[in-house]
Amino acid sequence: MLEVESINASYGKMQILRDVSFHVEHNSITALIGPNGAGKTTTLRTITGLLKVKSGKIVFKGENVTNKPPYEIVKKGVSLIPEDRKLFPYMSVQENLMLGAFNTRAWPSRQRSLEWVYGLFPRLEERKKQVAKTLSGGEQKMLAVGRGLMSEPELLILDEPSLGLAPKIVIEIFKVITKIRDEGVTIVLVEQNVARALQMSDKGYVLENGAIVLKGGKELLDTPHIKEAYLRV
Amino acid sequence: MFSLNLFLEQLINGLITGSMYALMAVGLSLIWGIMDLFNFSHGALYMLGAYAVFYLATALGINLIASSFISISALFFLGVLLERFLIRPLRPLQGKDIWAWIAGTIVVTLGFGILAETFALIVFGSEYKSLPPLLSGTVNFGFLTLSKQMLLSFFFAIFLITVLGMFLKYTKIGIAMRAIAQEPEGALLMGINTDVVFPVTFGVCAGLAGAAGALLAPIYNIYPSIGWVPFATGFNVVVIGGLGSIKGSIIAGFLLGVIGSVSIIWVSSGWVPVISFGLMILVLILRPSGLFGVSEG
Numbered sequence: 001m002l003e004v005e006s007i008n009a010s011y012g013k014m015q016i017l018r019d020v021s022f023h024v025e026h027n028s029i030t031a032l033i034g035p036n037g038a039g040k041t042t043t044l045r046t047i048t049g050l051l052k053v054k055s056g057k058i059v060f061k062g063e064n065v066t067n068k069p070p071y072e073i074v075k076k077g078v079s080l081i082p083e084d085r086k087l088f089p090y091m092s093v094q095e096n097l098m099l100g101a102f103n104t105r106a107w108p109s110r111q112r113s114l115e116w117v118y119g120l121f122p123r124l125e126e127r128k129k130q131v132a133k134t135l136s137g138g139e140q141k142m143l144a145v146g147r148g149l150m151s152e153p154e155l156l157i158l159d160e161p162s163l164g165l166a167p168k169i170v171i172e173i174f175k176v177i178t179k180i181r182d183e184g185v186t187i188v189l190v191e192q193n194v195a196r197a198l199q200m201s202d203k204g205y206v207l208e209n210g211a212i213v214l215k216g217g218k219e220l221l222d223t224p225h226i227k228e229a230y231l232r233v
Numbered sequence: 234m235f236s237l238n239l240f241l242e243q244l245i246n247g248l249i250t251g252s253m254y255a256l257m258a259v260g261l262s263l264i265w266g267i268m269d270l271f272n273f274s275h276g277a278l279y280m281l282g283a284y285a286v287f288y289l290a291t292a293l294g295i296n297l298i299a300s301s302f303i304s305i306s307a308l309f310f311l312g313v314l315l316e317r318f319l320i321r322p323l324r325p326l327q328g329k330d331i332w333a334w335i336a337g338t339i340v341v342t343l344g345f346g347i348l349a350e351t352f353a354l355i356v357f358g359s360e361y362k363s364l365p366p367l368l369s370g371t372v373n374f375g376f377l378t379l380s381k382q383m384l385l386s387f388f389f390a391i392f393l394i395t396v397l398g399m400f401l402k403y404t405k406i407g408i409a410m411r412a413i414a415q416e417p418e419g420a421l422l423m424g425i426n427t428d429v430v431f432p433v434t435f436g437v438c439a440g441l442a443g444a445a446g447a448l449l450a451p452i453y454n455i456y457p458s459i460g461w462v463p464f465a466t467g468f469n470v471v472v473i474g475g476l477g478s479i480k481g482s483i484i485a486g487f488l489l490g491v492i493g494s495v496s497i498i499w500v501s502s503g504w505v506p507v508i509s510f511g512l513m514i515l516v517l518i519l520r521p522s523g524l525f526g527v528s529e530g
Contacts, residue, residue: 103423
């Protein structure tokens with residue numbers, strides 16, 4: 001569904017991504033793991049059009065979307081739930097959710113999508129008129145995930161969904177992710193919790209210093225490199 | 234010598250002037266909050282709005298109200314063109330070199346302002362023009378005497394501000410504008426297309442500036458450089474109210490209008506700009522983000 005081929009990206013003069021390539025199968029859960037500063041978020045930004053690549057190709061559903069503007073990529077069915085949430089602080093929970101369906105494809109069915117999201121996150125419905133800025137960290141994260149789902153994505157990308165959350169909420173969110181995958185959505189997961197990410201995923205890519213160093217399935221959990229660097233075994 | 238009648242009359246006059254200040258300031262505030270630029274052509278757009286109404290009413294004989302609507306619409310389209318051809322080419326600078334973006338947008342908007350004034354000077358001439366008001370004379374509310382035309386302009390300004398508020402809250406593009414102001418990258422990730430929203434934003438703000446010009450055209454004289462004082466006042470109001478805050482611009486607009494108008498009771502009118510700018514400096518020192526600072530959409 002998504003092909004990233006040898007992308008190189010920089011912030012100004014500093015090169016962040018070096019020939020990064022990976023492949024995301026339709027309806028799979030693919031994990032992108034690695035230490036802080038490896039370039040995981042940068043990779044996601046290039047896929048969604050927030051950052052331009054200097055070279056390389058990004059292909060989504062067979063179409064070349066390299067360096068296209070975000071609104072075009074979102075319209076094709078890609079939804080990014082950013083690590084820092086990027087909620088609309090002075091809008092209510094419901095207004096934030098509705099904005100998730102803003103692109104024309106999902107807009108007509110927004111009421112139905114809203115009910116679906118409220119079903120997944122009842123706590124959001126309880127607070128639907130509350131201004132986003134005043135929500136707790138966990139609630140904000142739930143709202144960000146819910147908002148990302150409103151666009152009826154075909155490819156859902158989550159950047160560190162469990163970061164800073166209480167374990168109970170983390171379980172809730174990962175349950176939702178599995179549920180969504182069962183409904184046919186393709187998932188890309190960037191996670192610092194390497195063990196959980198690899199357990200959930202069909203395939204994992206390890207990014208270090210802007211380059212892919214390892215790839216594989218659940219057997220990665222047994223590789224010495226992973227065990228020493230990320231699992232502290 | 235304190236006279237309650239005089240005070241109240243000046244208070245009301247201050248609210249009326251304040252509504253015009255608010256109109257100017259709201260446009261500046263929106264452009265700053267949504268597009269990250271300070272529009273130095275705002276005064277020129279005000280001036281063009283005034284001239285448009287003048288010529289529509291006198292040369293084409295269209296009634297004042299229709300002329301005002303046509304003028305506002307024309308300014309809207311001018312604003313869309315300005316965004317498309319002057320500002321959009323500069324946009325890549327926003328990511329690469331923020332100072333070049335700031336300098337570039339100032340140069341480009343200020344440049345248009347000067348160009349527009351020169352155009353007016355050559356084409357319209359420098360002599361003062363005056364437009365006969367729609368409603369002449371005054372109306373009495375007990376002890377208050379108010380100009381009918383000024384009241385009409387006041388209600389029209391309130392109407393426009395209310396319409397703007399509803400536009401921002403209930404229309405899809407208004408919501409998109411607020412989203413961009415509050416969280417620009419988040420807005421992009423929602424599929425919002427800035428190539429559509431930015432021209433509309435600039436157009437709306439140009440329309441607001443033109444409206445202020447159109448509403449004051451029948452009250453004051455019209456000449457090519459009338460735009461600069463309203464621009465400076467708008468800037469003044471926006472700083473006091475808080476850059477990017479619509480609510481702040483409106484409240485500060487009325488506040489400044491009232492303070493300016495009421496202070497005339499005790500000091501000569503020459504002091505009013507001093508008081509206004511003095512207040513601005515005070516706010517900058519004590520509360521730099523303005524009374525209602527922080528973009529709130």
